[in-house]
Amino acid sequence: MGPRLSSLLKDAALTTFVAAALGLFIVGFRTVDVGSTKGLAFDYELVDLAVAVVAIFVGRLGLSFASDGQRWPALILGAVLGAVGAAPVRLPSTFLHWFVGLAGLLVIARSLWPSAERAFGQARQSPQGRKLGTVGARWLAWVLLAAAVILPITPLADQKTMDLGVLILTYVMLGWGLNIVVGLAGLLDLGYVAFYAVGAYSYALLSTQWGLGFWAVLPLAGAFAATFGLVLGFPVLRLRGDYLAIVTLGFGEIIRLVLINWVDLTNGPAGIGGIPGPTLFGAVFAENAPPGHKTFAEMMGVPFDGTQRLVFLYYIILGLALITNLFALRMRRLPVGRAWEALREDEIACRALGINPTNTKLTAFAIGAMFAGFAGSFFAAKQRFVSPESFVFIESAIILAIVVLGGMGSQIGVVLAAVLLIGLPEWFRELGTYRMLAFGLAMVLIMIFRPRGLIAHRAPSLRLHEKPGGGGG
């Protein structure tokens, strides 16, 4: 115990030293303006620093005990920290209360982690646990779907929730579309937003210039985007991995620059406004109908309400997303879907089996682009305004992050990741500046604990034997 304890103490002291050295300049003091004549002065916050440093020492010691397998000392240290954090002692700031308290929780969680993990593993191994797992996986999708369908009817459905719901579902649809390209076919596409832009501008231009309606343009937008996918994919899909990623990244930027610079067609950076929203059997969702149209409120004989339009948009995107999902699930069970997955696993083996790699990749690329085109024209109809600013690289990155975090190729994983990535930052807007910090922390935690994505399990596309324990009857 002796030498072990001293090495733990030494380690904690070193950590404390590093924290103190860094903290001294970051939180230890700051310059304040003390009037125009006197210039700047230092404002010391050494007490804060001292409290934090002590907490770090104790916390680090606790973590070391925990990873050393000595649960009780770790628990005690964690409890002390937690108690100090929660106690009505006057620490210099409330932030310090949070800091110390959370440090205590972290230590306690770490010391209990091994037994929790063991218990969880045992539960998963036991027959009941396994049954629960398969039943849960099967019903999770249906529960989510039911929740999504009835959401607008529930009292939760205010303007903000519906807006957020539409946003999340748009990303779910984009994620499902990109999942075909990245998750199934294994083609790293960093310029997916380009096809989204093609779809959006297709609807924006065709509706404002030629007066075509949303439902007429929707298939056209998909076809245009798919054509772009084919044209880009044909020369590019011979490239592998990183090279493909770079070219698609470039393509995404090119589309955006064309949109900015081709002012005659796209109105440049000013964007295109006045895009009509989608109609329901010719009825528009607005307070006053344009000549020749009726409003939805008039048609149904209900008073006008701003959320009617949002609910309608919500159901459109829900429908579109579900079509994307069904299509992808169906394709996966077809020869072409299996060839996509085989290409992802080993392209050379595919060639030896007589599979044409270029054509197979092209279908994946074009189909993924098509769904981005659908989503794009929905986006234009929802916003009633498009500009190149909506189609920047970060959008591609977010969609890709949704696919990767969800677990490559997992449909339900995409939903969870979209809720997490799009929903959380919106809900946590109150956190202000710390919002993106919390977002980054969440990403790091997911990558540490679920390195292969939230749902890494791959279900076979067909089985020879009945699923074990699945109750095939």
Place this chain on the structure above:
Amino acid sequence: MTADLPLIDVERLTMRFGGLVAVDDVSFKAQPRQITAIIGPNGAGKTTVFNCITGFYKPTIGRLTLRGDREYLLERMLGHEIGQQARVARTFQNIRLFPGMTVLENLMVAQHNKLMRASGMSVFGLLGLNRYRVAEAAAVEKARSWLERIDLVVDADRPAGELPYGAQRRLEIARAMCTEPCLLCLDEPAAGLNPRESAELNELLVSIRDRDGIGVLLIEHDMSVVMRISDHVVVLDYGRKIAEGVPDDVRRDPAVIHAYLGTGEEGADA
């Protein structure tokens, strides 16, 4: 045996990589319904010959004629067309399964072209038409019959990457056979197998020759496999063909003994 019309006719095959001549003016024939082995020391150019036949390399010089349902000039075809049209199937020295996909799925991917036609380029399949479902059921049945032959039926729904090494080797052969080839090229199928597995492999290859009537082209180091089951042996050394014939003749050929053991030269000089 019909010796007059070979299944594959390799004529004056030469493959250069820059200044390196990997295969130098090699000609040989392989007959249908026979096992033809290509042997030789490491670096003799065996795998290069294979890669030329299966379209992974374009030969510098030479003609490769395959007589399947009609004559194909393999050196003029793209990589995947050789599998798709000329129906030459191959396995790899370092196994190339689809490790994340199940055993059954691996065998289904091998029947891709047939199923693609049946699914009307996915359109009929998407609509769930009966025509595709019948074709898929037939493909599963074919896969099952091969799984029975390689004794992997119970593992059908496991990821292929989880199988033990010997089973992966057998699965790769079954996958190649599921493409309904007229020529099966096996690159060191016995590498890493224990004697019992190696004997099972012999049985499998003989049954592919006799029961399915497929011509087999085989690269092998394991002489117990080569000598026991081959009908014809071609020996390469430094990219050249140094001997050819039935196994017993090749075994006694002084050039072969020299290439493998390096003896004889000192004796000849002395």
